[in-house]
Amino acid sequence: MLDIRLIRSNPDLVKEAMAKRGAEVPVDELLDLDAQRRSLLTELEQKKAQRNSVSEKIGHLRKAKENADHLIAEMKELSEEIKEGDNQLRELEQKIRDILLIIPNIPHSSVPVGKDDSENVEVRRWGEAREFPFEPKPHWDLGVDLGIIDFERAGKVTGARFAFMKGLGARLERAVVNFMLDLHINEHGYLEILPPYMANGDSMTGTGQLPKFAEDMFKLEGEDYYLIPTAEVPVTNYYKGEILDGSQLPIYMVGFSPCFRAEAGSAGRDTRGLVRMHQFHKVELVKFVHPDNSYDELEKLTANAEEVLRRLELPYRVVTLCTGDTGFSSAKTYDIEVWMPSYDRFVEISSCSNFEAFQARRAEIRFRPEPGAKPEYVHTLNGSGVAVGRTVAAILENYQEADGSVTIPEVLRPYMGGVEKIAPGK
C-alpha cells in the first residue's frame, strides 16, 4: 500500500510509476474521494467536539438536579447528523482503501523500464552449463525411470500438478531442505521458523496476495483460512500490528513450508515435471530492516540465496526484473534462474524482493528508531532460499549420467547418509 499523503502531494509521480508498470490506476478518482473525506472529517470533528462539550454540560446539570431537556433535544438532532456523517465517512474510507489496496508498489529508480520478462536485465552469471555427451533426459523421465517420483498415482489420489516422492527421491528432497536451512541458520544468521501453513484473509492482505490475487490461492470452505502460497505470508505477518524496538533491527528469519498455488491461468504451461505444482516446498528468507539500508539488505539476501546454488554447483544467472515484470508488492526484484538442461534455458528458482514500506503499511509493522521517538514503518524483504522442488529437478537434470543414474552433489551427501548416486533398479 502506498502512503495516501504521497499520492496527494505528488500524484504525477505516482501516475508515472504506474505507467512504467503498465498498471491502470484510478489516481484522480482516489484524490477526489480523499478530498471529500478530508472535508467531511473536519466537519464531523467539529460536531463531535460540540457533542462532547454539551454532553459534559448535561452531566453537570443532572448532577446539580437542574433541567437539561432543551440541551438533550438539541443534541438528539446533532447526534443524528453525526451518525449519518460517520456512515458517509466509513463509506468513503472503504472506497479509498479498496483503491489503495489494488495499487501496486512504485518501482525503485534502479529498476529498468520494460513491459514484460523479455526486458529483464541479466546482472551476473555463475557456473558453466554442462556439455552432455548424450541426450540428457528431462527430470520427469529421470524421476519416473529411477522410481523416485510418481506423478501418475498422484493424479489418481489427488489430481494434476501433484507428485509422490519415493525412496531416495523423498530423501533427496529432505536433504535439500536440511542443507538449505542449515546454511541460512548457521552461516547466514537467520532465525529458523516453522510457520502455520494456513493464514487468514487479513494476513493475505498484509503481504499483498489479497484482494487482487484471490484466484491464485486455495481457500478452505466456510473459513477465512487460505493455504499459504509461500512462507512469506505467515513469517512477514509474524509482526503484524506490532511496534518493534529499533535496536532489534535487522531481523532475519528463514521459514520452511509447503506452498500451495492454484496456478489459475497457467493451464497448458509446464504441465510436466516438478516445475509448476499445486504444492511444493520452499525455504524462504524474510527480513525486517531499517529503511535506510534496505537496498544493501536486498543485495545480501540475494547473495545468501545464490550461495545455495553455488554449493550445489548448479549454474545460474541473476536478472533484475523490469518495471513491467516486477511483482505487485515489490519495489525491486532479482530473480535467480537455474540452468535446466531439458528446457535448454534458465528457469526461475528464487525471487528476491525489497517491498520497502509497502507490506509494512498494509500489515502495520513499525519500529521505534529511538526510545520515545515516533514509530516508522520497517522495510520488509524476502526471497526464496530457494524453491526446493525446482532444486531437486535441477539436480536430477544437471547431475544425470549416461546410464540414467544421478550423482548426488557433494554437499548433500552427509544429508543422504553418504549416498553418492541414485541408480536405476534400486
Add this chain to the structure above:
RNA sequence: GGAGGGGUGUCGGAGUGGACGAUCGUGGCGGUCUUGAAAACCGCUGAGGCGCAAGCCUCCGUGGGUUCGAAUCCCACCCCCUCCGCCA
C-alpha cells in the same frame, strides 16, 4: 465439540452510564539527594488523524446497536484460560 471464566496502557490490575484516554502498582526516561551506585522523593512516559500552532477528533479484543452521552448496557464474531469430551 460442551460448560464456565476472561480480553483495559510495557506488564500487573482497578474501573458496571457523565468529572475516565482511563485510579493504582510496575517497568522505562529525566531530575533531586549521594564520592559513585542503590534506596527514597519529584516530574515525564500508549497509538493514530487534522492543524503552522494552540488545540480538536478517534481508539479500552473486533464489528454492529441502545443513549443527549458507552471501557461500562445489548447483539454477533474472534482470541485466550480452566474443566470435560476427542484426538497426534
